[in-house]
Amino acid sequence: MRAEGNPQGGVVLAVAEVSVSFGGIRALHQVSLEARAGGVTGLIGPNGAGKTTLFNVITGLEKPTQGRVGLGGTDLSGMPPHRRARLGMARTFQRLEVFGSLSVRDNILTGAEFHRSWSRHADDPGSVTEEILDRIGLRAVADLRVDAIPTGMARLVELGRALATRPRLLLLDEPGSGLDENESEELGRLLVDLGEAGMAVLLVEHDVDLVMRISERVFVLDFGRIIASGSSSEVQANPDVRAAYLGTQPADVDDPSGPGGGGA
Ligand SMILES: Nc1ncnc2c1ncn2[C@@H]1O[C@H](COP(=O)(O)OP(=O)(O)OP(=O)(O)O)[C@@H](O)[C@H]1O
Numbered sequence: 610m611r612a613e614g615n616p617q618g619g620v621v622l623a624v625a626e627v628s629v630s631f632g633g634i635r636a637l638h639q640v641s642l643e644a645r646a647g648g649v650t651g652l653i654g655p656n657g658a659g660k661t662t663l664f665n666v667i668t669g670l671e672k673p674t675q676g677r678v679g680l681g682g683t684d685l686s687g688m689p690p691h692r693r694a695r696l697g698m699a700r701t702f703q704r705l706e707v708f709g710s711l712s713v714r715d716n717i718l719t720g721a722e723f724h725r726s727w728s729r730h731a732d733d734p735g736s737v738t739e740e741i742l743d744r745i746g747l748r749a750v751a752d753l754r755v756d757a758i759p760t761g762m763a764r765l766v767e768l769g770r771a772l773a774t775r776p777r778l779l780l781l782d783e784p785g786s787g788l789d790e791n792e793s794e795e796l797g798r799l800l801v802d803l804g805e806a807g808m809a810v811l812l813v814e815h816d817v818d819l820v821m822r823i824s825e826r827v828f829v830l831d832f833g834r835i836i837a838s839g840s841s842s843e844v845q846a847n848p849d850v851r852a853a854y855l856g857t858q859p860a861d862v863d864d865p866s867g868p869g870g871g872g873a
């Protein structure tokens with residue numbers, strides 16, 4: 610799926626030495642990473658490593674005690690989440706955030722309308738919504754309420770709503786949870802396509818196989834620190850990464866959390 614050594618575009622997201630503390634707990638310690646246009650960047654790490662906290666810092670929901678986040682060269686310090694969204698940032702949540710009483714189509718439409726509310730160049734929200742329904746493969750369930758479809762599918766709805774804002778940076782917090790093997794294959798293909806279309810995708814996912822398969826570059830977070838980064842093969846061969854995943858072989862570093870993982 611991924612062309613090895615495929616050159617990526619410019620840096621879209623730059624995280625520089627970000628630290629966050631919750632009381633006495635240091636959730637992130639001088640974390641630096643970047644995500645480039647034109648491909649998927651993977652972010653993996655055991656439960657509690659700080660992945661969601663980092664997403665919250667990037668999107669402006671959490672203020673770092675130190676460090677900076679930049680989007681396309683703009684320093685985002687102190688900028689509230691909605692302004693970051695206008696600059697082209699969209700995310701999905703580990704704990705699904707969808708409008709359960711609205712249809713699949715209307716959930717996506719909210720993203721497209723939101724986009725039009727600030728962009729004079731936005732396409733017609735109705736046509737954007739129809740295009741995305743096809744792209745994420747949910748046309749058959751477009752008229753169903755989101756609380757009536759399986760969680761895995763609802764995650765795709767949330768992804769569709771994010772795409773409807775036409776982001777240049779897409780942050781996905783465990784989009785694969787609740788998907789079966791075929792669905793997660795399809796998700797992988799979709800993310801690769803989005804990358805090839807020029808988007809920067811930052812993917813947090815416990816399905817390490819999926820991350821390794823589709824990411825141009827992978828960062829590994831452990832106890833709030835980046836312990837490794839590089840190509841999938843470099844990261845898989847890294848002894849610190851293997852140790853963080855409890856000494857398992859690189860081939861089966863899949864879902865370090867075991868059953869019941871997730872949370873926050
Ligand atoms: N609002 C908060 N207040 C206090 N502690 C928090 C808060 N949010 C996260 N933490 C703590 O910060 C650390 C990092 O949590 P975070 O949710 O970012 O990890 P994660 O890598 O996303 O984990 P998971 O894989 O389980 O989703 C954990 O120790 C967590 O308990």
Ligand SMILES: [Mg+2]
Nearest residue numbers: 660661703873
């Ligand atoms: Mg998390």
